[in-house]
Amino acid sequence: MSHSHEGHDHASKITVDNQRKVLIAFFITFAFMIVEVIGGLLSGSLALIADAGHMVTDAAALALSYAAFHFGKRAADERRTFGYLRFEVIAGLMNAIALFAILIWITIEAIDRFRNPGEVLAGPMLIVATIGLVINIAVFWILTRGDSEHVNIKGAVLHVLGDLLGSVGTIIAAVVIYYTDWTPIDPILSVFVCLLILRSAWALLRNSMHILLEGAPANASPEEIEQHLKKTIPGCANVRHVHVWMITSGKALATLHVLPQADANPRLLVKRVEIELRTKFGIEHSTIAIDWPDTAPEDCCLGVEPGGDHEEHDHADHDHAEHDHRHEGHKH
Numbered sequence: 001m002s003h004s005h006e007g008h009d010h011a012s013k014i015t016v017d018n019q020r021k022v023l024i025a026f027f028i029t030f031a032f033m034i035v036e037v038i039g040g041l042l043s044g045s046l047a048l049i050a051d052a053g054h055m056v057t058d059a060a061a062l063a064l065s066y067a068a069f070h071f072g073k074r075a076a077d078e079r080r081t082f083g084y085l086r087f088e089v090i091a092g093l094m095n096a097i098a099l100f101a102i103l104i105w106i107t108i109e110a111i112d113r114f115r116n117p118g119e120v121l122a123g124p125m126l127i128v129a130t131i132g133l134v135i136n137i138a139v140f141w142i143l144t145r146g147d148s149e150h151v152n153i154k155g156a157v158l159h160v161l162g163d164l165l166g167s168v169g170t171i172i173a174a175v176v177i178y179y180t181d182w183t184p185i186d187p188i189l190s191v192f193v194c195l196l197i198l199r200s201a202w203a204l205l206r207n208s209m210h211i212l213l214e215g216a217p218a219n220a221s222p223e224e225i226e227q228h229l230k231k232t233i234p235g236c237a238n239v240r241h242v243h244v245w246m247i248t249s250g251k252a253l254a255t256l257h258v259l260p261q262a263d264a265n266p267r268l269l270v271k272r273v274e275i276e277l278r279t280k281f282g283i284e285h286s287t288i289a290i291d292w293p294d295t296a297p298e299d300c301c302l303g304v305e306p307g308g309d310h311e312e313h314d315h316a317d318h319d320h321a322e323h324d325h326r327h328e329g330h331k332h
Contacts, residue, residue: 019069022156025139026062029160032135033059039128043121046106046113047173048128050190051166053102054197055132058139060095061159067091068248085248086211093208099201106194113187120183126174133167136160159200166193207249214245217252220281225254228280233272235264240291244283255287266290 033055040048068088076083140160173189176182216222222242229239238259246252254277260269270288277283 019066021142021145022062022065022069025142025156025160026059026066028135028139028142029055029062030059032132036128036132039124043124043128044118045120045125045170045173045186046109046190047170047186047193048125049109050106050193050197051129051132051163051170053106054163054166054193056102057095057099057197057200058156058159058163060098061156064088064091064095065156082247085251088248089208089211092204093212096201096205096208099197099204103194103197103201106190110187110190110194113190114184117183120177120186122174122178126171126178129167129170129174133164133171136164136167140164166196169193211246211248216244217246217281220244220252220254220283225256225277225281229256229258229273229276233258233269233276235261235269236273237261237264238291241289244281250282252281252283253285253287254281254283255289257289257291259291 033052036048036052036055040046040052068085071084071087074084140157143157143160169189169192173185176185222244225244226239226242229236236258240257240259242254242256244252244254256273258269258273260266270290273288274286277286
């Protein structure tokens, strides 16, 4: 497959732009997170500290996005044949675990505040929360300029939107305390911010574990792929042994066996399947094996318990030389 230099230059420029704006957003968010922690401690506002905890998740998400752009550009080597793309997933799992630790701490503090209400300085709390709202709006504006469809950019934008709500909640708490001196609103809204963090943390944990367990993309289940290819690809008699998984978010791979019809050209069939996987399911890297009617194995050895029928199959009879493996994703 040939690619124009203009296309490569354009893609490279988009990646550099994304990496730059993510780095700028990270420094802004991280710097204000420190300010918000100090403001929370000085004013006695748990809601501010909770919002700072949410900003930690924002900073971590931005750092994760930057790391994904940076390490994703490293070439594969003999020991890591898929490169370093899974760094993003491992970091996401660690991020999720840290988020749950923050949640537990803030919840314990909120319960203690209900039992032993303390003084909250509404003025400083309101000032810091308002500045936080402005900062979050600025970061949101930076991230949504240019290419905002990248999976890493989308994830970071969702984090920032959640923190916008947290800042609004803290401002509401400060106004209520200023006019009514009703301090329980502070731990109440800190719990509300915790719920925002919980949603993000659970989604991050679930997605990270799904990828690490070789889960299929939401839009490309093996059954969907099998049925779609049999219906749409001319010359395809059958599709079996479909395995699809993600190396990292938005990077799907697949392996499958196709049985050509008697009059079909196997190489043309493989090419058509590759194109359909790429255009319909977004799978850029696929390995497709041709099954001949007299040599096709009956069972897939993956997912079968030891002692199952697959062990009776003589793998020596399976002619792997007839397989046409194509890796479009590695062509340049």
